[in-house]
Amino acid sequence: MTGDKPIEVAVIGGGCGSMAAAFELSRPEHRGKYHVTVYQVGWRLGGKGASGRGAADRIEEHGLHIWLGFYENAFRLMRECYTELDRDPSAHRIAQWTDAFFPDAHAGVAELGHAGHWSNWTAFFPPADGLPGDPLSTHNPFTINNYVVRTLQLLHSLILGLRSSDQTSEPDLPYETTAPDSNAALSSMLRLVEVGVLTSVAAVLEAIKILEVVLRSIAAYPHSLLVQFIELIASSVRNLLEGIVTSDPAVKLRWEIIDLVIAIMVGAVRYRLLTDPRGLDSINQYECREWLLENGASETSVNSPFVRGLYDLALAYEDGDPNRPGLAAGQAIRGSLRMFFTYRGSLFWKMRAGMGDIVFAPFYEVLKRRGVTFKFFHRLQNVRLADPATLAPGEKSYVQALEFDIQAETVDGLEYQPLRDVHSVPSWPSQPDYAQLVDGSALAENGWDPESHWDTHRSSPLTLEVTRDFDFVVLGIGVGAVPYVCRELVEQDHRWRMMVDKVKTVATQAFQIWMREEMSELGWKEPPVTLSAFCKPFDTWADMTHLVPEESWADVPKSIAYFCNILADPESANAELDPEYPEQRHVEVRDNAIRFLNEKIGELWPGAVDGKAFRWDLLVDPADEKGNGQAQFDSQYWTANVNPSDRYVLALPGSMDYRISPLDNTYDNMTVAGDWTDCGFNEGCVEAAVMSGRLAAHAISNSPALEEIIGYDHP
Amino acid sequence: MTIRDNGESVDSQPKRMHRDDPERSEPVRSAKHHVEGNGGWRETLTGRPAANGDAAPEAAEDTVGYGVKLGYKLIEDQILKGQKIAEQWRSPGCEAKDEDEWPRVLGRLLNVYRDLGSVYMDATESIISRVANLAMEYEPGADKPSESAPGISAPDIPITVSSAKKVRIQLDLKPQAGGNLSIPALHGLDRAAEPLTTVYFAPGSTTNPPELNVEIPDECIATAYTGVVVDADTNEPMGTLCVHVVD
Ligand SMILES: Cc1cc2nc3c(=O)[nH]c(=O)nc-3n(C[C@H](O)[C@H](O)[C@H](O)COP(=O)(O)OP(=O)(O)OC[C@H]3O[C@@H](n4cnc5c(N)ncnc54)[C@H](O)[C@@H]3O)c2cc1C
Numbered sequence: 021m022t023g024d025k026p027i028e029v030a031v032i033g034g035g036c037g038s039m040a041a042a043f044e045l046s047r048p049e050h051r052g053k054y055h056v057t058v059y060q061v062g063w064r065l066g067g068k069g070a071s072g073r074g075a076a077d078r079i080e081e082h083g084l085h086i087w088l089g090f091y092e093n094a095f096r097l098m099r100e101c102y103t104e105l106d107r108d109p110s111a112h113r114i115a116q117w118t119d120a121f122f123p124d125a126h127a128g129v130a131e132l133g134h135a136g137h138w139s140n141w142t143a144f145f146p147p148a149d150g151l152p153g154d155p156l157s158t159h160n161p162f163t164i165n166n167y168v169v170r171t172l173q174l175l176h177s178l179i180l181g182l183r184s185s186d187q188t189s190e191p192d193l194p195y196e197t198t199a200p201d202s203n204a205a206l207s208s209m210l211r212l213v214e215v216g217v218l219t220s221v222a223a224v225l226e227a228i229k230i231l232e233v234v235l236r237s238i239a240a241y242p243h244s245l246l247v248q249f250i251e252l253i254a255s256s257v258r259n260l261l262e263g264i265v266t267s268d269p270a271v272k273l274r275w276e277i278i279d280l281v282i283a284i285m286v287g288a289v290r291y292r293l294l295t296d297p298r299g300l301d302s303i304n305q306y307e308c309r310e311w312l313l314e315n316g317a318s319e320t321s322v323n324s325p326f327v328r329g330l331y332d333l334a335l336a337y338e339d340g341d342p343n344r345p346g347l348a349a350g351q352a353i354r355g356s357l358r359m360f361f362t363y364r365g366s367l368f369w370k371m372r373a374g375m376g377d378i379v380f381a382p383f384y385e386v387l388k389r390r391g392v393t394f395k396f397f398h399r400l401q402n403v404r405l406a407d408p409a410t411l412a413p414g415e416k417s418y419v420q421a422l423e424f425d426i427q428a429e430t431v432d433g434l435e436y437q438p439l440r441d442v443h444s445v446p447s448w449p450s451q452p453d454y455a456q457l458v459d460g461s462a463l464a465e466n467g468w469d470p471e472s473h474w475d476t477h478r479s480s481p482l483t484l485e486v487t488r489d490f491d492f493v494v495l496g497i498g499v500g501a502v503p504y505v506c507r508e509l510v511e512q513d514h515r516w517r518m519m520v521d522k523v524k525t526v527a528t529q530a531f532q533i534w535m536r537e538e539m540s541e542l543g544w545k546e547p548p549v550t551l552s553a554f555c556k557p558f559d560t561w562a563d564m565t566h567l568v569p570e571e572s573w574a575d576v577p578k579s580i581a582y583f584c585n586i587l588a589d590p591e592s593a594n595a596e597l598d599p600e601y602p603e604q605r606h607v608e609v610r611d612n613a614i615r616f617l618n619e620k621i622g623e624l625w626p627g628a629v630d631g632k633a634f635r636w637d638l639l640v641d642p643a644d645e646k647g648n649g650q651a652q653f654d655s656q657y658w659t660a661n662v663n664p665s666d667r668y669v670l671a672l673p674g675s676m677d678y679r680i681s682p683l684d685n686t687y688d689n690m691t692v693a694g695d696w697t698d699c700g701f702n703e704g705c706v707e708a709a710v711m712s713g714r715l716a717a718h719a720i721s722n723s724p725a726l727e728e729i730i731g732y733d734h735p
Numbered sequence: 736m737t738i739r740d741n742g743e744s745v746d747s748q749p750k751r752m753h754r755d756d757p758e759r760s761e762p763v764r765s766a767k768h769h770v771e772g773n774g775g776w777r778e779t780l781t782g783r784p785a786a787n788g789d790a791a792p793e794a795a796e797d798t799v800g801y802g803v804k805l806g807y808k809l810i811e812d813q814i815l816k817g818q819k820i821a822e823q824w825r826s827p828g829c830e831a832k833d834e835d836e837w838p839r840v841l842g843r844l845l846n847v848y849r850d851l852g853s854v855y856m857d858a859t860e861s862i863i864s865r866v867a868n869l870a871m872e873y874e875p876g877a878d879k880p881s882e883s884a885p886g887i888s889a890p891d892i893p894i895t896v897s898s899a900k901k902v903r904i905q906l907d908l909k910p911q912a913g914g915n916l917s918i919p920a921l922h923g924l925d926r927a928a929e930p931l932t933t934v935y936f937a938p939g940s941t942t943n944p945p946e947l948n949v950e951i952p953d954e955c956i957a958t959a960y961t962g963v964v965v966d967a968d969t970n971e972p973m974g975t976l977c978v979h980v981v982d
Contacts, residue, residue, distance in 0.1 A: 027752060299764030416753065491752040683760035688753035700762045719754060726759075733763040 026055035029720065030422060030490040032400050033665075034060040035067030036094070036706050037693035038496030039383045040713025043097055045721060046390040054721065055391065057490075059398040059424065062471040063438055063452035064376060065384055067498060068666055069706065071374030072450030075642035077442045077572040079374035080450050080657045082666065083530040084562050084584040086370060086550055087121065087152075089363025091707040092730035093714060095121075095153030098379065104386050112444050120378045122566075123147065123366030128551035129273070129325035130624070138554065138623035141273055141325065142546045145367035152364045156730070168235040170361040172228050175281050227253045231285075235294065243292065250289045254282045254316055276324035283317035284353060290315060299735030300350035304676040311349035329553035330356065332560050332585070334703060335668045340526045340588035342556045346672045351702050354734065358701075368550055370562075373570045376448040381439055385446065396436045397427040397452075397470060398482070400497065403506045405687070406486075416688040419493050421485050425478035427470045429458040443570060473501075473663040474599050492689050494716045498665030499696035500525045509687075515680065522678035523696050525667035527605070529557065529587040531613040531658035532564075534577035534640040535628075539563055542579065542638075543627035555620050557612045558583035577640045583613070586668070587660055596662075605660035613658055614650050669696040669704035676702055682715035691719040700732035707731075892944050898951035901981040906947065908964060908974035914939035917967040921960035921978055928956040934978060938967075949978055957982040 029045055031038045038058060045054040064070055071081045087094065099117045107115035114120050128142035208230045231253065234246065257278065287303070288294060296302045303311055309322040321327070331337070331345045334355070338344040359367070371378040384394065402423040411417065430436050436456055439446040452470060454460030458479070469475055484490055497505065502520050509516045535542070548563035564580040587609065595601055614634075622629035628638060634650070641647070641655035661667065679698035682691045692712070695704045699712035714729045726732055896902060908916075915938050921931040933952060939945035957980045964974040 295765075297765040301764055418751065418753065487749045487751050492754070681760045683757045685754050685756050685760070689751065691754070698761075719757065735764055 026052055027492065027720075028490045029054050029056045029492045029494060030484060031056055031058045031494040031496055031693075032422070033067060033496035033498075033694075034058050034065030034380070034394075035496060035498070035694065036069055036379070036709035037695065037697075037713040037716070038067075038494060039065065039380065039387075040093070040097055040710040041494045041496065041693045041716040042387055042392055042713075043101065043383065044714055044717030044724060046387060046392050047723075048390070050721065050723070052391070055393070056387070057393040057395060058387075059395045059400060059422075061397070061399040061427070063396055063436070064448040065380040065394075065438075066376045066448070068661075068668070069375045069379060071376035071448065073374070073377075073440075073442055073447045074450040074657065076574070077447075077570075078532075078534065078642060078657070079377075079567055079571065080659075081374060081530065081532065081582065082659065082661060083528055084550075084560060084582045085375045085706075086124070086368050086562065087706060088359055089123075089148065089152050089366050089369060090358040090731075091152055091369075091705075091710070092156075092364075094706050094710040095151075095369075096730070097710060097714075098382075099153045101382050101386050104389075105382050114372055114378070114445050120372055120382075121369045122372060124368040124370045124548070124550065125366050126547050126549045127329075127367060128546070128549045129329040129553040130551060130555075131273075131325040131553065132555070140546075140551060140554075140624065142549050142551070145363075147366055148364050150364040152369070154364060167357055167361055168232055171281060171285065171357075172232045172235075174360075175278060175285075176225060176228055227256070243289075246289050250286050251316075254286050257282055258316075273324060273326055276318075276321040277326055279317050279321040280312060280324075280327065283312045283315040283321070287311060287315035293735070300354045301676065302350065303353075304348040304350040305674045306349040307345075307673045308347040308349040308352035309345065325553040328559075332552040332554075334671070335526060335528060335586050336670060337526060337586045338524065338670065338672060340586040342586075342588075346670065348671050348673045348676055348702075351671045351676065354701070355703055358731065358734075370550075370564075370566070373445055373567065374447065377442075377445050381446045381448065384439065394436075394438075396438060397457075399425045399427055399470075399478070400505050401425050401481075403493075403495070403509060403690075405508045405512070416686065418687055418689045419486060421483050422490065422493065424482040424484070426480045426482050427475075427478055428452070428460075428463065429479045430456050431458055431460075442572065445570065469602075471663065472602055473504075473665070474602055486689060492691070492720050494691055494693050494713075494720070496693040496713070496716075498525070498667065498694060499523055499669055500664030500667040504664060513686070515678075515686070519678045519680050522672075522675040524670050524672055524675065525664075525696075526670055527587040527589060528584065528661040528666075528668050529609040529612065529659065530582065530584040530661070531558070531609065531656065532580065532582045533617075533653075533656045534573075535579045535581070535638045536575075536577065536640055537627070537638060538578045539565065539625070541627055542625035544625050551624075554624065556585065557587075558585045558616050558620075560584050561624065573640065573642070575640050575644065583616070587662070602660065602662055605662050606658075609658050609660040610653065613656075614653050617653070618650070669694075671703045682712050683719050685719070691716040700729065700734060892947055894947045894949065896949045896951070898949065898980075899953050900951055900955065900957065902949065902951055903979040903981065904947075904949060905977040905979075906964070906974065907976075912964070912973040913966060913968075914941070914943075914945050915967040916945050916964050916973060918962055918964055918976060921962040921976065923956060923958045923960050925956055925958035928958050928960070931955065931960040931978065934960075934976070936964075936967075947976075951978075951980055955980055 031042050042056045042058055045056050058065075064072065066082070068082055069085060071079055074080045095117075098120075102115075102117040102120065109115040109119075125145050125147065126142055127145060128140050130138050130140040133139050208226075227249070231250065234249075291303055293300055293302065306314075309327065312322050312327075313319070330352070331347060334347060334352075336345055336347045338346045388394070400422060402421075403419055404421040404423060406418050406420040408417065434456070437453070438448060440449060440453075441447070452460075452463075452468075454464040457463060463477075468477060470477070495506075499520065502516075503510055506516065510520055511517070539548070544563075548565060550560070550562040552560040554561060560583065562582050564582050565578070567580055568577055587605065590596070598604070617628075617634035618632070621634060628635055636649050636652040639652045639656055641652060643655060645655065647654060676698070679696065679702060680692060681698040682693055684692075684698075693709070693716040694712055695706075695708040697712040697715070699708050699715055701708045701711055711729055711732060714724055715726075715732070718724060718726060718729070892906065892908070894904060894906070896904070916936040918934055918936065921934055923929070923931065931951075933950040935948055936945040937948060959977055959979045961975065961977045964976050966973050
């Protein structure tokens with residue numbers, strides 16, 4: 021400690037990871053022990069979760085953003101943030117967290133049928149007890165016991181459902197919660213293994229019940245018996261149900277899910293996942309689909325819309341190539357368990373406005389009140405390490421200096437004010453507020469994009485020195501930017517070199533359209549949905565019509581749709597050296613979107629196509645310039661997310677061990693935050709980023725305790 | 736000495752701050768840690784009673800006895816089944832008359848038997864270890880249960896064979912098998928075979944492992960003889976033995 025002077029923490033970047041770290045370090049409980057300064061490239065916070073308000077105050081997102089009901093850390097911080105924000109509900113339409121997020125219980129997947137037509141299957145996920153971010157003491161869904169019970173309940177109800185749809189069903193057998201005791205389970209297991217076949221659904225269901233007892237205290241049972249037993253259940257279920265050949269996609273999907281659940285259970289026992297000290301991490305070197313196949317799942321099941329949908333939601337395609345799906349098996353299963361079995365309230369939560377407005381503006385306001393300093397238009401250029409020759413004996417390496425480009429100066433050196441109100445909601449504009457910047461109008465005329473990796477504009481350099489300007493660093497940039505700003509680290513440190521090599525990222529593309537007709541008029545008869553597994557290049561669609569009242573349209577749209585997907589990398593990495601590269605990709609995404617709307621969208625919305633082409637006159641143009649035909653698409657919003665820091669972080673098989681933990685202390689005045697770190701939930705999502713930020717804060721301040729980072733310690 | 740950007744030197748440099756090494760830098764992944772009532776996420780689990788699914792066996796001895804009984808029964812059933820099948824295959828009109836087929840069938844039966852034997856061994860072992868763990872839990876203040884004596888692995892055991900016929904011997908012992916072992920009897924897969932009672936362990940000492948003596952009477956039918964090795968003091972199963980007598 022340096023007397024009364026606070027410890028200076030430089031947080032680089034303003035994404036979810038960085039905000040979580042800043043939120044933890046600036047908690048009033050620390051009594052001002054840490055002073056945090058956030059250095060952010062460009063004019064807004066948010067990174068991969070940034071959004072802006074464009075023409076007609078329309079919300080323009082980096083991509084489609086849905087929060088899942090298991091995001092305990094993210095929701096907890098968000099809820100605390102809204103409480104502290106203390107907005108007056110009579111003056112703010114989005115005052116409380118419940119105004120900001122709303123449950124969305126409908127998820128869907130699409131499937132290509134034999135006749136070459138797409139059909140879709142939507143499911144309603146019933147509300148689960150509690151709300152995400154609630155204290156866990158009252159209802160804790162995060163135990164192995166719960167997973168086992170929920171998995172087997174699912175299997176049980178899926179099997180019953182299938183049988184009843186088959187019309188040959190036996191009487192409906194409810195899932196009994198009373199199960200045989202452990203000795204009886206052992207004896208029944210031996211008996212059933214001996215018999216060697218389970219000939220009726222009732223026998224299978226009985227076996228599942230026994231399995232529940234056994235899996236709850238798995239160490240108490242012989243492994244080889246368990247393997248035999250579970251394989252017996254698997255083969256019996258498959259034998260019993262294989263006669264169900266159906267053209268009904270819902271029944272088919274159900275059968276595929278049963279097949280997958282069984283494969284996971286067989287794999288869990290075979291690979292000793294419930295007793296291996298590494299838990300699910302022990303199978304992270306396997307590709308998830310291959311692992312499922314190896315444990316008996318059928319080809320059809322691993323290629324089912326359900327699995328494709330999960331891959332699509334996780335943007336899990338190496339190099340953006342749809343033919344190279346890649347998800348580490350352990351993390352994929354952890355993600356699915358958490359997604360389906362530990363959600364609270366609702367499976368999905370949608371935001372009432374842009375993610376920038378709902379998440380980052382409240383964080384900004386609360387952090388400002390707590391005394392956090394924000395430095396916009398600061399691009400980190402280099403993390404300089406201490407010269408090894410100057411290290412004292414036994415002293416660890418550390419960050420000596422942080423070298424920045426200040427991209428623009430504010431008029432009169434005033435603090436940049438980044439937010440503006442839209443219908444009483446403090447929001448981020450889609451562009452910098454040029455009026456606040458020196459030479460602002462010239463910058464605006466040149467179409468300056470300070471967020472672009474290819475932008476080189478700077479007004480002056482800035483070097484921050486350790487002890488003088490900062491004590492600790494939280495490196496919160498996206499991993500794609502690490503090779504550019506951490507050159508010394510990557511050159512000198514094998515682990516960092518391997519990390520940037522193995523923890524791969526993928527570019528993404530997204531577009532949004534505002535339409536004159538309601539979804540039902542366009543032919544979508546289901547409730548508003550988030551649907552994935554549709555065709556490339558835009559496999560995921562969410563109905564975002566609820567955003568209309570947040571925007572300011574003269575010609576009010578009746579529906580809004582967001583689409584999102586990966587964007588394949590160019591064959592040559594050199595393509596990215598071209599300063600025109602981002603523009604080329606931007607044009608490519610526009611063309612992709614136009615083709616997709618012309619050729620594919622009719623499968624989902626038959627009313628949106630006229631003859632063979634999209635009805636371009638459906639699109640609402642904020643400038644009301646009434647372009648012709650597909651040129652009207654230019655009035656909509658689309659983005660090619662190709663900035664290195666903005667690339668989506670993959671969870672590829674064999675890559676997990678190369679991640680670096682925020683707790684790693686190799687450089688003892690620096691920690692890392694972001695969804696690319698080894699944060700306990702190693703998959704690119706808001707929850708992972710928030711967990712990493714909390715871990716980074718723990719690394720510096722010992723708070724929060726690791727046990728309070730929900731899900732960090734998870735099998 | 737630090738040089739500021741403007742070239743000014745700073746003589747009295749404040750001490751650089753650093754982080755201490757963390758207690759751990761990895762999550763606890765073991766599922767055992769996350770069984771309800773067993774630690775895990777702090778808020779959740781403090782002071783909560785164990786849930787029903789984790790019920791401990793009622794009495795340690797009962798459970799061991801129960802496991803042993805089940806195991807014996809299973810092995811017995813399997814042997815009987817094996818004998819019955821072997822009999823069928825030998826009966827007139829059966830394809831097994833084919834000279835080549837017979838050893839294959841026998842081998843397969845043997846495998847089934849051996850697999851079940853090992854399942855049984857696993858079962859008993861894990862029940863015992865569960866009991867040991869739970870016994871520790873149920874006796875607050877007691878020391879840890881003492882480590883079992885260093886185990887004897889099967890290859891360490893000297894084997895003496897006296898036989899006019901060729902024999903193959905497969906002995907699988909648990910690591911904690913002690914020096915005083917016995918074999919009740921080895922049952923033949925061929926129903927006509929008398930149980931083999933001339934296979935026994937000569938007791939070892941603290942320094943010497945027991946010695947396995949395999950005496951094959953001349954009239955012994957060529958078949959596979961299998962049985963369970965038990966601790967002579969406690970009658971707890973310690974492994975399996977298979978003596979395959981070949982003509
Ligand atoms: C298209 C898309 C859709 C997604 N959809 C979902 C979803 O539905 N649900 C979900 O949970 N997750 C989703 N994600 C993932 C989620 O957005 C990310 O996991 C999360 O936002 C990552 O936060 P972060 O803090 O790790 O990184 P980032 O958000 O990338 O933050 C990095 C920060 O560093 C700044 N920065 C970078 N370089 C510099 C520099 N040189 N100097 C200064 N600052 C710098 C950036 O501007 C940014 O503020 C999606 C991601 C994408 C790309």
